Amino acid sequence: MMHTIRLDRVLRETVNTPYSDLVTRATGRAVRTSIRQTIEALEGGTALLDFSSVGLVDFSCADEVVAQLLLEKTDDVIVVLGGLREDHTEAIDHVLTHHSLAVVVQESPDGRPRLLGLVDREAQEVFERLHAHGAADAETMGQDLGWEAGRAQDALDTLVRLRLVRQEGFTFAPLPIP
Amino acid sequence: MSRVVEIPAFFDDKGFEQFAHSFSAGSITDRMLFDARGAQWASPYGLIGMLTAGQAVKEAGGPPPAFAVPAADEVRRYWVRAGFFGAAAELFELHGKVPKVKVEEVSDVLLSVTPVRAMEDVHGVVGKIQEGAARILTNELGLEPAATARFGMALSEACQNIVEHSGTSGWVAVHAYTFRRRLGGRRVVVIAVGDAGVGFRRSLEATQARRFGDRWGDAAALEAAVIQEVSRFRDPGRGQGLPGIKRYLLRWQGKLSIRSGTARIAIVPPWDEDVPMTESLAPFPGAQLQIVIPAKEGAPTT
Numbered sequence: 001m002m003h004t005i006r007l008d009r010v011l012r013e014t015v016n017t018p019y020s021d022l023v024t025r026a027t028g029r030a031v032r033t034s035i036r037q038t039i040e041a042l043e044g045g046t047a048l049l050d051f052s053s054v055g056l057v058d059f060s061c062a063d064e065v066v067a068q069l070l071l072e073k074t075d076d077v078i079v080v081l082g083g084l085r086e087d088h089t090e091a092i093d094h095v096l097t098h099h100s101l102a103v104v105v106q107e108s109p110d111g112r113p114r115l116l117g118l119v120d121r122e123a124q125e126v127f128e129r130l131h132a133h134g135a136a137d138a139e140t141m142g143q144d145l146g147w148e149a150g151r152a153q154d155a156l157d158t159l160v161r162l163r164l165v166r167q168e169g170f171t172f173a174p175l176p177i178p
Numbered sequence: 179m180s181r182v183v184e185i186p187a188f189f190d191d192k193g194f195e196q197f198a199h200s201f202s203a204g205s206i207t208d209r210m211l212f213d214a215r216g217a218q219w220a221s222p223y224g225l226i227g228m229l230t231a232g233q234a235v236k237e238a239g240g241p242p243p244a245f246a247v248p249a250a251d252e253v254r255r256y257w258v259r260a261g262f263f264g265a266a267a268e269l270f271e272l273h274g275k276v277p278k279v280k281v282e283e284v285s286d287v288l289l290s291v292t293p294v295r296a297m298e299d300v301h302g303v304v305g306k307i308q309e310g311a312a313r314i315l316t317n318e319l320g321l322e323p324a325a326t327a328r329f330g331m332a333l334s335e336a337c338q339n340i341v342e343h344s345g346t347s348g349w350v351a352v353h354a355y356t357f358r359r360r361l362g363g364r365r366v367v368v369i370a371v372g373d374a375g376v377g378f379r380r381s382l383e384a385t386q387a388r389r390f391g392d393r394w395g396d397a398a399a400l401e402a403a404v405i406q407e408v409s410r411f412r413d414p415g416r417g418q419g420l421p422g423i424k425r426y427l428l429r430w431q432g433k434l435s436i437r438s439g440t441a442r443i444a445i446v447p448p449w450d451e452d453v454p455m456t457e458s459l460a461p462f463p464g465a466q467l468q469i470v471i472p473a474k475e476g477a478p479t480t
Contacts, residue, residue: 003301015301017298017301017305018305019301019302019304019305021301021304021305021330021334022301022332023300023301023330023334024301024338024341025297025338026295026297027297027301031438051385055305055308055327055330056304056308056327056330056331056334057331057418058304058330058334058335058338058419058422059335059418059421060334060418060419062336063418085324085327086324087324087327087328087331090224090328091331091422094418094421094425095418098418105194117328119384140396166403
């Protein structure tokens, strides 16, 4: 199940500001605490952090809201981002790369989810393949890409570790994103 | 008798050194007269530099310095529009006529002198500046529309440094103007941020001094923060603000300079002839940061 968290609303509820900008580390910490409370009330599924009505996002706030949230782990809930502008993407990519993290972004020009942050090329390729062709095990993935199964397994393990795909037994599947 | 602190006629980052030398020529608690009568022009960096000096005197318990306002009416009016006298009245005894000036909606003063005391002030600064910044950055400097958001991000990070590291409050101001000599008379936007706080050396001393050993000082502290991108916080997520600013400035061929204590570091773009590091400057309290973003080549000059 997908639960959308509108960050502009969280900002207004958390910080006394007439603006819609996610700036400053203190603001980021307060917003993250509020997101965390929402996520804790969910029973699994996916939390979409919706940036579509957010103004600026600076590096410090991006670090607190996105990177620190991913570092904290979020129990059974997978965090996905949506509604990002180009400048939001830059700031978030910068902080995720700094921490060797990555996250799934819901939309891209071709309508498929994409990755943001530090992911090697092989993991990126496997991620795209999963979203284009659906769930697969490492052997099938390796065959599809013309790789050794071990190479595909490593890439899939990376994606699981970063919580970018789901693993059920020996099968790997894209996150449940509408 | 008061010690006279000369305000340079053209008070930008170059003139600042003359000012710092004059200010530091005696004790900070001396009775002082800041003589701005001959002032013809001041950049936001110069205006904030004077306020920083006044704040340092106040925090040291010195008597409020006298301040002789510029003789030229046009200069006084510009300084009023820039918000200088509003802030200066709390730190100096002003001598001379300060005119009442109607605030223009469209002005080269993108952000008048604004205090930064807490994180809420950073929200206000970033929120207020966006419309004016979009007008100048896109129309006059010829930068892509998305530059406005990145400009706001750089401004936010610069202001946060005051709250996070200075141990006191500071100011920020943003002006657009035309270089007289450099860059063939191109338009620039200049962000100036300053405080009279502990400075980079003291802020980083606990975590970095041992690593630098005998080299430790103002220059080493600036090198650690700006070049090596270290933070005084041990949290690995910290210290991303200045690298972020540098990244944007590289894209815009912008210039970053930071002065703290007796040293000054600069990330120098190809159009400027500044040196990357200057040491043994006159001591000056706190830290002063300046960002210069030039118009793209071929953008209309005004």
